[in-house]
Amino acid sequence: MDAFCYQDDLLVAEQVSLESIAARFGTPTYVYSRAVIETQYDAFAQALAIHPAHLICYAVKANSNLAVLDLLARRGAGFDIVSGGELARVLSVSADPQRIVFSGVAKSAADIVTALDAGILCFNVESEAELERLQTIAAQRGAEAAVSIRVNPDVDAESHPYISTGLRDNKFGVEIGAAGALYAHAATLPNIRVRGIDCHIGSQLTSLTPFVDALDRVLALVDQLRERGIVLEHVDVGGGLGVCYRDEQPPSPQAYAAALLSRLGPRRLSLITEPGRVIVARAGILLTRVEYLKRNGERRFALVDAGMNDLIRPSLYGAWMGIESVRRNARAEPALYDVVGPVCESSDFLGKERLLALTAGDLLAVSGAGAYSFVMSSNYNSRARPAEVMVDRGTAYLVRARESFADLVRGENLLPPDA
Ligand SMILES: *Cc1c(COP(=O)(O)O)cnc(C)c1O
Numbered sequence: 001m002d003a004f005c006y007q008d009d010l011l012v013a014e015q016v017s018l019e020s021i022a023a024r025f026g027t028p029t030y031v032y033s034r035a036v037i038e039t040q041y042d043a044f045a046q047a048l049a050i051h052p053a054h055l056i057c058y059a060v061k062a063n064s065n066l067a068v069l070d071l072l073a074r075r076g077a078g079f080d081i082v083s084g085g086e087l088a089r090v091l092s093v094s095a096d097p098q099r100i101v102f103s104g105v106a107k108s109a110a111d112i113v114t115a116l117d118a119g120i121l122c123f124n125v126e127s128e129a130e131l132e133r134l135q136t137i138a139a140q141r142g143a144e145a146a147v148s149i150r151v152n153p154d155v156d157a158e159s160h161p162y163i164s165t166g167l168r169d170n171k172f173g174v175e176i177g178a179a180g181a182l183y184a185h186a187a188t189l190p191n192i193r194v195r196g197i198d199c200h201i202g203s204q205l206t207s208l209t210p211f212v213d214a215l216d217r218v219l220a221l222v223d224q225l226r227e228r229g230i231v232l233e234h235v236d237v238g239g240g241l242g243v244c245y246r247d248e249q250p251p252s253p254q255a256y257a258a259a260l261l262s263r264l265g266p267r268r269l270s271l272i273t274e275p276g277r278v279i280v281a282r283a284g285i286l287l288t289r290v291e292y293l294k295r296n297g298e299r300r301f302a303l304v305d306a307g308m309n310d311l312i313r314p315s316l317y318g319a320w321m322g323i324e325s326v327r328r329n330a331r332a333e334p335a336l337y338d339v340v341g342p343v344c345e346s347s348d349f350l351g352k353e354r355l356l357a358l359t360a361g362d363l364l365a366v367s368g369a370g371a372y373s374f375v376m377s378s379n380y381n382s383r384a385r386p387a388e389v390m391v392d393r394g395t396a397y398l399v400r401a402r403e404s405f406a407d408l409v410r411g412e413n414l415l416p417p418d419a
Pocket of ligand 1: 059061062080103104200202203204238239240241274275276277278
């Protein structure tokens with residue numbers, strides 16, 4: 001579903017005009033649609049419901065605003081976390097610890113302690129060294145740590161290299177050929193309970209083939225382990241299902257779930273998925289205002305008030321994101337613009353050579369900005385981070401206030417004058 005659409009010549013979010021949101025909250029501002037988040041989650045949940053045992057652990061890193069996490073927790077979602085900060089966020093919206101899995105290649109001892117004390121469902125372990133640390137900490141606390149080993153199935157996700165994680169020469173996971181020995185070792189550790197197996201091969205995948213290939217390799221290992229007396233309860237296939245930013249045609253959640261479940265066959269395994277982007281990407285836009293128009297040589301620039309510190313995906317991955325005028329401008333001539341921000345870097349752009357009809361002061365909406373967008377924002381150039389607004393059936397709620405100067409310098413101190 002698309003909650004962002006034109007009514008006459010004005011872009012609205014769930015019936016609320018984006019002009020009114022800009023007037024009330026200023027720009028740049030992220031705007032999320034509650035209906036899209038819930039519809040996407042429900043599509044996933046329904047697609048998996050045919051399997052008796054499944055758990056959807058939303059990947060918190062995609063969008064960790066508390067209002068987003070709260071909506072998902074209320075729907076019964078579990079969570080995939082990668083830090084103590086994310087754990088604190090999901091616990092603060094009353095997530096069930098038994099629906100939390102902890103991923104990440106370099107879990108700190110402090111984060112492991114907190115997660116163990118919280119009683120999370122499973123640690124997705126990424127190395128032998130991490131397994132030893134987990135055993136030591138669990139023993140000190142008289143606890144038992146449930147684990148999956150994240151294996152690296154060596155399949156090519158055919159995505160951008162920065163968001164592909166399943167090839168052998170990559171920092172993530174344990175080589176699948178070495179995982180059997182690590183499982184055998186884990187089974188001997190007194191404070192470790194071997195619970196499942198995990199993989200995550202990358203993000204923004206638009207074909208089912210890599211998912212299916214990875215799962216087949218993982219299941220072959222599950223079967224080998226069973227023969228050796230190590231019986232796993234779940235397989236966690238990670239996240240990675242792509243969305244349409246431009247003209248991609250990713251599989252639907254239904255097709256994705258059907259493909260995975262057909263491979264599981266009669267094995268009595270519960271299925272964990274860790275979707276992030278597919279739940280929230282299309283649920284958000286970034287609202288920004290054109291400050292100036294200018295021309296340098298042959299290029300035309302629209303200088304807007306959102307920069308790479310607010311939305312880094314185009315600069316970081318060369319990601320293409322849609323950019324549309326909030327009010328269709330009949331007065332201006334359409335022209336090709338580079339839409340660039342105020343940050344002092346040439347890589348500070350939101351889009352290049354976009355056909356837009358613009359006048360200074362116009363509002364623009366960058367689409368597909370619900371995932372990996374606000375969460376990657378920074379204060380570079382001492383820019384306050386944008387506000388975040390959630391629209392719900394005709395009402396706009398502020399779910400994170402725009403930062404102030406006080407926020408920017410919080411925790412900073414001068415040396416004493418006599419120093
Ligand atoms: C990032 C990540 C996800 C979510 O990926 P999406 O592409 O957003 O679905 C899931 N699991 C792990 C381990 C991740 O690192």
